[in-house]
Structures are given as structure tokens and as C-alpha cells.
Amino acid sequence: MPEGDTVWLTAHRLDEALAGRPLTVSDFRVPALATTDLRGRVVREVRARGKHLLIRVDGALTVHTHLRMDGVWRIRRAGPPLRDHRIRLALGNARWLALGYALGVVELLRTEEEDSAVGRLGPDLLGPDWDPAEAVHRLLRRPERAIGEALLDQSLLAGIGNVYKSELCFLRGVHPWRPVGETADLPGLVDLAHRLLEANKRRHGHITTGDLRPGRRHWVYGRAGRPCRRCGALIEHALQGPETGERLTFWCPRCQPRP
Known part of the structure; x- marks a missing residue:
């Protein structure tokens, strides 16, 4: 399972690619979210919380993912999402495409309800609230x-x-x-x-x-x-x-x- 520093770096790179730009690609490849469409919404920020990733978008929504043992995010130049059964989520804009492979968790939350996913975590070693x-x-x-x-x-x-x-x-x-x-x-x-x-x-x-x-x-x-x-x-x-x-x-x- 990736360590906290790996997840922090992943969040940093996703933030650089997605934050401040409207989504033109929104492809959830998990049954519970198969009809979800975030296109047109601007990504506000991407943050790590321990080993969790929080992608916050306009409309007070948060895409919560966890890499678990085998998950990884890869970023490439904008283009159509690849046909790969390992991809569970694709988010992109006019410049970049972020592909989440083998993600252990993919869910959509109200931003105000993020604690339902990460509220039980202890102090984050790389977080602003480190105590x-x-x-x-x-x-x-x-x-x-x-x-x-x-x-x-x-x-x-x-x-x-x-x-x-x-x-x-x-x-x-x-x-x-x-x-x-x-x-x-x-x-x-x-x-x-x-x-x-x-x-x-x-x-x-x-x-x-x-x-x-x-x-x-x-x-x-x-x-x-x-x-x-x-x-x-x-x-x-x-x-x-x-x-x-x-x-x-x-x-x-x-x-x-x-x-």
C-alpha cells in the first residue's frame, strides 16, 4: 500500500493538472457512479488526507479515492480516455487527462460530508493540522x-x-x-x-x-x-x-x- 508521502505527491501532481480548470472529461467506471457527469465543473483543489485523495469540485462535491494496494494515478496530455479495464476513473480538462488505475475506493461525497470518509483518521503527518x-x-x-x-x-x-x-x-x-x-x-x-x-x-x-x-x-x-x-x-x-x-x-x- 502506498505510503503517505506517495499519496501527497500524487495529490500535488493532480492539483497542478486539474485545479482551476473546468472538467471536459468525467468518466466514472464504477457501477454506483456510472451515470455521474462532472463536466463543466471547475476543480477547486486536490488534497491528500493520510492515504486518501480528495478532489474538490464546484458544487460542493468531493471525489474521494483511495489507492489501496495497487492503485495509481497517471497524468497524460489531453485526449480520449484509454480503453483499459484497469481504469476506474478518468478526469480531464483541455490540457491534461488524469487516469485512476485499480483504485481501491471511488466515491462522490458532499464536501461538507468528507468526515464520513476521513474523519476517523489521526493527525496527518504531512497535513497542515499535524499535531x-x-x-x-x-x-x-x-x-x-x-x-x-x-x-x-x-x-x-x-x-x-x-x-x-x-x-x-x-x-x-x-x-x-x-x-x-x-x-x-x-x-x-x-x-x-x-x-x-x-x-x-x-x-x-x-x-x-x-x-x-x-x-x-x-x-x-x-x-x-x-x-x-x-x-x-x-x-x-x-x-x-x-x-x-x-x-x-x-x-x-x-x-x-x-x-
């Missing part, structure tokens, strides 16, 4: 919960995905199964999460090592069975869940001792 103290407060509501699992809970803080979950735990020297209440310096961990997403939001890929070379961008994520870049111990991995859905977690057994 680190509130994020820490929410994490501590269940101190017995594993920190790796809690970081993926979007109702606690919005934007962290599986890559950053593993990388954050490594950088803070915390075993992913350590209880939240036993995790040292939660404010420091939350601050690091914010800084990592902020540093990566304008580029593709999640670089946590500072090394942009292919194969050297992560400390532990995706490196099971390979030597730790710090100590040489072999990176381990296991499924973690189930409250957030079982997701592969990576850690170094020496740098992140088991509690």
Missing part, C-alpha cells in the same frame, strides 16, 4: 499494543505504511513487537516519522538511509536474510498483525533486541 502531541497521545491509548502494529493504525497517526514502519523501528532501535508503553521516547519516534515523510514527499521512493543508489535506500525493509548495514547480523522478517492486517515486518535482531 505530534496528539499522535503520541493516541498511540498511548493502548500501551500493550505492539509498536509496529500501532504505527500502521491510521486512526492514531495517518501516513505511515509498511516501509516506514520497519525503517522507523530500526532507526529508533525498537523491536517491532515491543509494547507501545515500553517504547522509549515516543515523541522522538513520531518526530522522526514526520521528518522522513517530509524529506521524501517530493520524490518517488522512500529513502531512509540517505543513499540514493538502487539497493541502498533502506536499512531493513525488503532485506530479509541480508547483513544489517550497521552490525552485520542477518535481517529477520515475519508477519505482524492481525488488527491492521498481517503485514511483513523486517528488523535486525542485534540492533533491535527482542523485548
